[in-house]
Amino acid sequence: MVPTAPGPAVVACRHLTRRFGEIVAVRDLSLEITADEIFGLIGPNGAGKTTTIKMLTTLLPPTGGTATVAGFDIVREPARVRRSIGYVPQLISADAQVTGFENLWVVGGLYRIPRHERRARAEEALERMGLGPVADVLVKNYSGGMIRRLEMAQALLHRPRVLFLDEPTVGLDPVARDAVWEQIDRLRRDYGTAVVVTTHYMEEADRLCERVGVIHRGEVVALGSPAELKATLGQPGATLGDVFTHYAGHEVELGGAYREAGRTRRIAARLE
Ligand SMILES: Nc1ncnc2c1ncn2[C@@H]1O[C@H](COP(=O)(O)OP(=O)(O)OP(=O)(O)O)[C@@H](O)[C@H]1O
Numbered sequence: 001m002v003p004t005a006p007g008p009a010v011v012a013c014r015h016l017t018r019r020f021g022e023i024v025a026v027r028d029l030s031l032e033i034t035a036d037e038i039f040g041l042i043g044p045n046g047a048g049k050t051t052t053i054k055m056l057t058t059l060l061p062p063t064g065g066t067a068t069v070a071g072f073d074i075v076r077e078p079a080r081v082r083r084s085i086g087y088v089p090q091l092i093s094a095d096a097q098v099t100g101f102e103n104l105w106v107v108g109g110l111y112r113i114p115r116h117e118r119r120a121r122a123e124e125a126l127e128r129m130g131l132g133p134v135a136d137v138l139v140k141n142y143s144g145g146m147i148r149r150l151e152m153a154q155a156l157l158h159r160p161r162v163l164f165l166d167e168p169t170v171g172l173d174p175v176a177r178d179a180v181w182e183q184i185d186r187l188r189r190d191y192g193t194a195v196v197v198t199t200h201y202m203e204e205a206d207r208l209c210e211r212v213g214v215i216h217r218g219e220v221v222a223l224g225s226p227a228e229l230k231a232t233l234g235q236p237g238a239t240l241g242d243v244f245t246h247y248a249g250h251e252v253e254l255g256g257a258y259r260e261a262g263r264t265r266r267i268a269a270r271l272e
């Protein structure tokens, strides 16, 4: 049975599977994501988060099952899927040698946005991501947070219905992380863009995602709102970090550190 989300599904995976030889990176994944939610995928390194996102963005064909994104089948209608989505990959993808505006100009061309509209759209996207003042600065002089916001601006230029973000805040300082999340939240509020995001920062997922899926060895082992997931542990004061450890902790190389950090934080909260 496919767990059904409350509203209309903008992403629906049916037995989605991806093997690499002997490795099953994603196994029989069935879930639905609705149009008005920020959905978080969390799980240890190698759990299958990026592989899932690559299949949903049509960059990697599934070896089993399928999915629809914005109503289009990822296997049979990949071009339509691509027109409906934006994607910010795990690794930096902006061109450092040109300006922020020039990056957007090129992407606008790829999306075939007519030249007479392209400038206004690029300026609007930069403004929206708080990059108006640095539009004409070379990207090699941007901070990590600015580069991430530029990549989000690129991914949004054609006004997609679904935005896929693979670790958008990795390596950013807390202020830059907050700025990225604020933009993600505004996007959903202003345009109703559905967002599928992976992160290793449990506090972020807790604060910002309506629902979270915990993926472990290619399978979704827990799915629900952060509050629902924490309640499944039956411990007062449980954090999403505790949920992670409970469902996938034995796969984490630094499991001890995760658990320790979670415990320290709970103790700190109690002492306040
Ligand atoms: N192109 C590939 N060829 C072979 N194995 C791969 C390939 N891509 C991914 N894998 C394997 O599939 C599994 C899932 O990898 P994936 O990158 O999806 O994990 P992840 O959850 O995104 O991890 P991380 O948190 O480190 O980004 C891993 O075992 C990985 O080694």
Ligand SMILES: [Mg+2]
Residues within 6 Å of the ligand: 049, 050, 051, 090, 166
């Ligand atoms: Mg990954």
